[in-house]
Structure formats: structure tokens, C-alpha cells
Amino acid sequence: MIQFLLSPKGRISGTQFFSGIAIAMLVMVVIGFALGTVPSLDGPIILSLCWLLLAWPLVCLLVKRLHDTGRGARWLWGLAPQAILAVLSLAMGGFIPVIMLWLMTLLGVLANLACWSLLFFLALKPxxxxxxxxxxxxxxxDQAA
Known part of the structure; x- marks a missing residue:
């Protein structure tokens, strides 16, 4: 199980990929709801740290699924704008000039479309x-088991 989550080598099926992504999302939703019940905690910072902890296992799932479709890990560069915007918005906090906010919002929408497109492609592509x-x-x- 540890190698499944922490190694980018090999291949996984679409079902395994979707299951791994769904579990990660469910964990984050549960953590988010739990943080909402404790007002003294800084929820956004804790959630950001949780996403950082999940980043490598999610990259490993993405890479193995790309491998299953015959593609290399360099396809993950399509997600770079999403990561850059997330880091910028965290670093700038609430001090973002209005024009930069509009630009980051537009780029964020496009980056999200690219991210979701890749996820749906990997989930549905044989x-x-x-x-x-x-x-x-x-x-x-899977069939032998």
C-alpha cells in the first residue's frame, strides 16, 4: 500500500486512479468539516498543509495513470499554472491589487479547466x-485477483 501511494513507478487502472483521487478528496472534506467545528484553529492554513502532505501521493497516482495510457510524467507540466497560482495567492494573502486579482482569477479558471480536463481524461481513457x-x-x- 505504501509503494502504491509513494512510488510513481508502474501503472494503475482507471478504477484504481479514481478510487485514490476520491479517497484523497473525501479525506480533505472530512478534515475541512472537522476544522469547521473548532473555531480557534486556522482552518485554511491547516487545509493548505494537508494538501501539501497529499501532493506527492497524488502526483504518484497521476504519473502511474499517465503511464497506463502510454504517456510520460511530463504531461503533469499542464498542472504547473494551477500550482503557481495557488502558491502566489497564498504568498500574497489579502494584499492583491484589483487588476492582479482579475488576472489571477482568469488564469485560475483556465488552470482549473486544464486540471479537470486532465483528471477526466485519466479517469475515462482506457x-x-x-x-x-x-x-x-x-x-x-485485476482480472487475475
Missing amino acids: GDEGENAYGPDPHLK
Whole structure:
């Protein structure tokens, strides 16, 4: 299980990918609701730290799913604008000039579209049949189990 979450090597099926993403989202929702019940805690900072802890396991899931479709990890550069905007908005806090806020909002919408497009592509695209350059077919392992 640890290697599944922390290693970008190999391939995973769309079902495994979707399950991993759904579990990460569910964990964040539960943490968010739990933080909402304790007003003395700074919820946004704690949630940001939780996302940082989940970043590597999520990257590993994305890379393995890209491998299953015969694509390399460089496709993740499409998510770079999303990460840059998130870091900028956290670093600037509430001190963002209005024009920069509009620009960041527009770029944020486009970056979110790219992010969601990649997630839907990876969730719905059938993996390569048989072994590819990244390892054996995970679908054959699922059928054998």
C-alpha cells in the first residue's frame, strides 16, 4: 500500500486512479468539516498543509495513470499554472491589487479547466492493453485477483 501511494513507478487502472483521487478528496472534506467545528484553529492554513502532505501521493497516482495510457510524467507540466497560482495567492494573502486579482482569477479558471480536463481524461481513457514501456497491464492483475 505504501509503494502504491509513494512510488510513481508502474501503472494503475482507471478504477484504481479514481478510487485514490476520491479517497484523497473525501479525506480533505472530512478534515475541512472537522476544522469547521473548532473555531480557534486556522482552518485554511491547516487545509493548505494537508494538501501539501497529499501532493506527492497524488502526483504518484497521476504519473502511474499517465503511464497506463502510454504517456510520460511530463504531461503533469499542464498542472504547473494551477500550482503557481495557488502558491502566489497564498504568498500574497489579502494584499492583491484589483487588476492582479482579475488576472489571477482568469488564469485560475483556465488552470482549473486544464486540471479537470486532465483528471477526466485519466479517469475515462482506457489504458494500453498488455505491457507497455512503463510496466505490465494492471487490468490483467485485476482480472487475475
